[in-house]
Amino acid sequence: MNSIGQLLRLTTFGESHGTAIGGVLDGFPAGIVIDEDFVRAEMCRRRPGQSAITTQRNEQDEVQFLSGIFEGRSTGTPIAFMIANCNSRSNDYGNLREAYRPSHADYVYDCKYGIRDHRGGGRSSARETAVRVCAGALAKLALRQLGISVLAYTSQVGEISLDDNYTAYDLSLVENNAVRCPDAVKAAEMEKLILDVKRQGDTVGGVVTCVAKGVPAGLGEPLYDKLSASLAGAMLSINAVKGFEYGNGFAAAAGRGSEQNDIFFNNGGKIATRSNNSGGIQGGISNGNDIYFRVAFKPVATVLKEQPTVTKEGEEILLLARGRHDPCVVPRAVPVVEAMTALVLLDHYMLDKAKRF
């Protein structure tokens, strides 16, 4: 379905080149001050056309709230919002009515539904992530009241990656460069790589690392709605995501228990751990440490080179993509990863709260 969350449920709608995209955020707590400037600022972080390394489409992505807010505060009723599709150049996509773009969802949508809005990828366009960022901004406003913050950054672009764990970086520097990488030197390398790749009409993948601070111990519903499972599901629901790992992740597979266990100690009266290989989640439940995880993105499938493919009828053709596309989706994916994280955390906060008598 096009919804995510149990108590805080986001339902999204809209095709890339239809009338509008939008969402309904249901279950959002009442009485939260809705800082529309903050929402707008978050939207700008995802917006196309923000720098030389992103697509030159100039979508305004102006959010219009339709319900659920009264005199500046949430009312506890569904918050609906829409983003009109203004700058759509559908004729860029005329040749996609019949042709299946490689590694896009065109073919499978036809298999599943027998019909599809081919313009700009229709429902499968990453444009839908704008809706997530808006909803995530609202969730962040509620989490802020609870002392919970969520911050993500680009930790890899192509073969260039940060060597250290998030604790080695000053995350306040993330927004200082277009790549959203806290290491200025690496950021410059990444930016150069993206521009090179763009010049070649190609695309490149990368990794986003996300950190949530201030999450209280106890969030996560065993056994099948573990916090780690919810985060994994939410991340894999983002376009182009191919992998998820939390804590020491895949590296854990190579290790020994005696080295990786997070040893508890008494930290001045408070129970704490000497390391955080668990990534803040043990047995699927937050333990009060920072939560951190990594999300792998594949290179954007739309390359500006001629590629062979087939049409709906099976005819083999050569396809040359037109339109304006991102050479690397990762910098703009940073706020999307944060948004999904915020939605998951607020949902789990409420799930946990419900049962505390």
Place this chain on the structure above:
Amino acid sequence: MNSIGQLLRLTTFGESHGTAIGGVLDGFPAGIVIDEDFVRAEMCRRRPGQSAITTQRNEQDEVQFLSGIFEGRSTGTPIAFMIANCNSRSNDYGNLREAYRPSHADYVYDCKYGIRDHRGGGRSSARETAVRVCAGALAKLALRQLGISVLAYTSQVGEISLDDNYTAYDLSLVENNAVRCPDAVKAAEMEKLILDVKRQGDTVGGVVTCVAKGVPAGLGEPLYDKLSASLAGAMLSINAVKGFEYGNGFAAAAGRGSEQNDIFFNNGGKIATRSNNSGGIQGGISNGNDIYFRVAFKPVATVLKEQPTVTKEGEEILLLARGRHDPCVVPRAVPVVEAMTALVLLDHYMLDKAKRF
């Protein structure tokens, strides 16, 4: 919650050392012949004590079906089953009433619930995965009728890993060795490593690779119940799992779009792709290719060495685990990964079927 699935929903219950563990599989289609021998064989693949490299606990794991089966066939009503806890040596765990084992769920359960059954890890014990294997065996029986098969194997133990993709191996050999690795040479190395680690009272992690064949194109519900998202959530719900990737996964981050795209061609009248970097899933929907993914397991947290920790009251103590534990969970996790995959695929098959008018 303790349930997974939308139309095919497994609800599990039980603590490691309580009366019984078990599950209710609701939504299972009617009329499927229940091959109890097959279920038993699957249970044996996960059972402790099956070889020198697994724990020496000798749990029988005898499944008793309570409902939903009549004269050998499923009736469409909930299939409940239980597995009595026979061989529980609770006194092995007396010292765990107060102490928090490092990197276990003891501490977070106390944070969340204020009470826990400390014996053998209680609800957070991996013993619960026996229930998953039983339910997964039933799902496999239904999938078999649809021509869908699921097979997993050990692709990494500690620093020893298979170099190639699943297509390079003969997967019919997986059950030929205790490690469940299709490469006999690597299997022997892995087995040796596990025994070494065991001798040192330590544990080691690993990776399970899973392949599903015969999945028709069209499974997966955009946007938030993508097949990839459901698989990720299901895998991260398994104890000790730290990461998930499908297709070329994290390696995709380093690549270029022009190299990674799966080019469509006309394969004798049928649309096919020249590569399968997508892992059989595009835009969250199966495309008819093999589905494959990898699941990272951390080393078992229980090491047979003295470790510092704290008690409930914050007292710092040294803890020496007793009991019989796996030095490496991966070989026994193989059928668990398969089971969760089977449950997800059957659920998605039904979700897709529902809407085909």
Place this chain on the structure above:
Amino acid sequence: MNSIGQLLRLTTFGESHGTAIGGVLDGFPAGIVIDEDFVRAEMCRRRPGQSAITTQRNEQDEVQFLSGIFEGRSTGTPIAFMIANCNSRSNDYGNLREAYRPSHADYVYDCKYGIRDHRGGGRSSARETAVRVCAGALAKLALRQLGISVLAYTSQVGEISLDDNYTAYDLSLVENNAVRCPDAVKAAEMEKLILDVKRQGDTVGGVVTCVAKGVPAGLGEPLYDKLSASLAGAMLSINAVKGFEYGNGFAAAAGRGSEQNDIFFNNGGKIATRSNNSGGIQGGISNGNDIYFRVAFKPVATVLKEQPTVTKEGEEILLLARGRHDPCVVPRAVPVVEAMTALVLLDHYMLDKAKRF
């Protein structure tokens, strides 16, 4: 939550005097021709201002589809739609900011949320039912392909009620009068009663009877999603509804089993029943007979007479409602009951279909 349905899920949003009301219909099957004229005609049946016996508010209730439809057919993606709030006279409601209208939801919304949009009842306004009618119209289009029809009518207004079961009436006559009653004589009496009551500044309740024909045997998910339970829940979700009964309903309580049992017989090779006291549902599952049920509506709470009440601060005041209100909601509730029925039936059709291998 503000959603209903499992596979076909309607999520609604909007306050009476906010920017817009609307909905997202997710899970709707692909490829259905969307007859917008039919949708518009259904909306007109619920629209205010359609006759002398309804409120004189003149809302256009123009539906704007935002997504999920391409070249006149559903695409399987969420169908979002909105209805702008044009003719809202919010100053009619200025005195309701502090005062609690008797038997309205004002007080409980304040208890629950601590904040409310008081204008026109905000979220609790019956205006939300316009969204249901739109979604229900879409569901009817899909049901029509399956040979399933849904028809409701007014069977009671105040003390005037139809004496017979639905089978005694020609239901094609329902739309011939403003009351939506198939018995022209009773309809005239009902209309006169409504006008009398209106003149007195009062309101009156009534009953809607609904009949679904062509429903195949087998719909309904035991035990907690019985078709009867889903219908009851859906009907009780409509504003002002106080009761639900199906088949012979409350009258069954006074009867004997030997008289009420529906006796099976062989009707020319087809199994049929000699009576239909079960209302087409046995054990929660449709049996192929007509499904029929009755829904009780209380009199509209807004009377145009001075009523004592209290303010938020507990001050006792006299309140005189302004604005334009329905003296009897039942005629306009007829299409709402149909809409909810259509949504429930289509959802159950898909739930049943999912499991038929």
Place this chain on the structure above:
Amino acid sequence: MNSIGQLLRLTTFGESHGTAIGGVLDGFPAGIVIDEDFVRAEMCRRRPGQSAITTQRNEQDEVQFLSGIFEGRSTGTPIAFMIANCNSRSNDYGNLREAYRPSHADYVYDCKYGIRDHRGGGRSSARETAVRVCAGALAKLALRQLGISVLAYTSQVGEISLDDNYTAYDLSLVENNAVRCPDAVKAAEMEKLILDVKRQGDTVGGVVTCVAKGVPAGLGEPLYDKLSASLAGAMLSINAVKGFEYGNGFAAAAGRGSEQNDIFFNNGGKIATRSNNSGGIQGGISNGNDIYFRVAFKPVATVLKEQPTVTKEGEEILLLARGRHDPCVVPRAVPVVEAMTALVLLDHYMLDKAKRF
């Protein structure tokens, strides 16, 4: 599905003459003292064979808890329990393998599933309600801590009904007679009627009225999970239920708004209403008044008289029911109605709590 509830979710399983029936209650709050004597006492209220007016089957209905309770308190993990089927005389049902009992679920189960356990009605047997009573007893224990109580009684048997609203009776007298009616004179009449009907081999219907006291204002989730809608759905999920009404229910249809509105006043500093026609629920949300509603039960379909029917193959036969059956289900349904009410209220309490920041 065989589950009910969102945060507090009961999943039930089992056939009348299978190995066992049982349930899993998931989401139950941790730390609640489980008074097993109370659970047993509640089970006895529903148990067959408790008086001359109920079936003479002597099922022990001994509940065995399998999980979720540790040292006498709930742990927050799923509470599973089972009730073995001991006293099943399956040969009473041999002739039902082929024949469809009138107004039972035999026929529709065959339509839906193509297979059924015919013994004793299988899954559709009212025996399943024992599971509900057990889960409801647990919910009552949690509600008790919150000051919420639930009490039901028989308000009608056949043509004999109580004339007044629940407030006219001393509900502490309900358990003083076998019928569970607080009016001793009417109770005697009802009992006589049931015995007469039994002697004739017939059955009779009735009505259960239920009252919940101490429910705080604010429970109920607009718009589709209204408290009234959830209660209606839960009641209609009980075997043999044909109708539901709350507050003045169907009688409201005949009334005027000016008479039925519940006028607010300031009751010594607290907002209260002068009447309670709303039944404690306005706009789908509890308002702090007593919640009351009525549930109609049809006569038990199994009469001890010969009835015509058809077999699976369409052959017309005469069927004479054997076995031991209730002439009137209402007295034993009283605790079932209470149980479902308790489950709904606790679920809604948690849903509401989740969002109160």
